[in-house]
Amino acid sequence: MPGAPRQVVLIGYADAELLDIACVADVLDVANRLGAGRPYRVRLATVDGQPFPCQSGLTLTPHARLDQIRGELDTLVVAGGIGHRAAAADQRLLEHVRRLSQRSRRTASVCTGSGVLAAAGLLSGRRATTHWAHATELAARYPAVSVDPVPLFVRHGDTYTSAGVTSGLDLTLAFVEEDHGPTLAREAARALVTYLQRPGNQAQVSMFLSGPPPEHRQVRDLTAYVAEHLAGDLGTPVLARQAGISARQLTRLFDAHLGTTPGKYVRTVRAEHAARMLSGTDLPLTAIARRCGFGSTETLRQAFLDHFDTPPSAYRRVHVRTAYA
Structure with a gap:
């Protein structure tokens, strides 16, 4: 006989990111359909309870106004989206976030929803993450928050923050594993045709995708040389000779452009190439x-x-390319 439902409230607002909401709701729905011992009851709520546009242009209809949410909650989740700045400035919304967080076993945000939690004072003195493109803004606006732009999600006590958009899926799978164990989380991931599951400490963005190639010709040529000669000697003196400049000038160029x-650059490239091979x-680790x-x-x-x-070894277990039937 299933236990009492776990009450989950998703907070939306105008121009929220639809995927931030859908990733959480769909993972919990799949967990319910796969037989979660205590099923999740998910409700979407807003300040006024009226339909609201997502940033994609689609409109969602919430289940309730925030002031109608009463009693104890299992999980409170604030979505992100391009409307997050306006949401973080809405004092009525922030009051509800603070009130409901006190009633929740855990409080979470997806993507830039972290800005709403920070504005409500719920991240002060805590480590948190957000979408990598907004991490600098979050850190500058809320200096009491220890912003880490690298992980997919961060847990600090009973507060969870996740990175951009689909990282909400990883975070919610982690909730399912916490609540019901790894078997149900694995089955939910298989049903959603996704990883089980990318660990929270996995980097959001590979350095190979994080920006365009350096504009400086010598630095661009050297980064190409590094990528093509990973097994060779890539010490600073060798790279300086390759570029025809002094080691000191090489260091200045890397600092200015990378x-x-x-x-450190060589070590990072080698680590990321090793990750792709893993x-x-x-191939065995020695190779x-x-x-x-x-x-x-x-x-x-x-x-x-x-x-x-x-x-x-742990990275390979999680990231090995396995085809599911």
């Missing part, structure tokens, strides 16, 4: 370490821990 040192091949220019599997492991906060 925001890092040559050594998820896309069945991957050698091909990526790491002197040993232990050196590879240390670089992986520094960059992904997880060992290579």
Whole structure:
């Protein structure tokens, strides 16, 4: 006999991101249909209870006004979207967020919904994340929040924040695993044809996708050289000779155009290339370490821990490309 439903409230507002809402609602719906011992009762609520436009142009009709939400809640989730700044300035909304958070076992945000939680004072003194493109703004606007732009989601006590858009799916799968165990979470992920599940500490954006190639010709040529010679000697003196400049000038160029040192850049490229090999091949760690220019599997492991906060073996278990029937 199922237990009493877990009360979940999703907070929406004008120009919210539809996927921020749908990812949470659909994961919990799938968990219910797969037999969650205590099913989730999900309600969408807004300040006025009226239909509201999402940023995509589609309109959602909420179940209730926020002032109609009473009693204890299991989970409170604030969506993000291009309307998050206006939402964070709405004092009525913030009062409801604070009130409902006090009644909730856990409080969460998806994407830029973190800005609403921060405006409500719920992230002060806490570590949090948000969409990578908005992390700098969040940190500047709310200096009491320790903003980490890297992870897919962050848990600090009973408060959870997730990165951009579909990371809400990863966060909600983590909720299902917390509440019902890994088997149900795995089945939900399979039903949704997604990973089970990308760990919260996985980086949001690979450095290979994070921006255009450097405009400076020498730096651009060197980054191409690094990518093509990962197994070779890529020390700063070698790269400087390759570019025909001094090591000091090389360091200045990397700092100006890549925001890092040559050594750190090379280590990061090697770690990310190793990650691609771990998820896309069945090569042993020794072979991957050698091909990526790491002197040993232990050196590879240390670089992986520094960059992904997880060992290579665990990364491979999560990211191996498995086809589901």
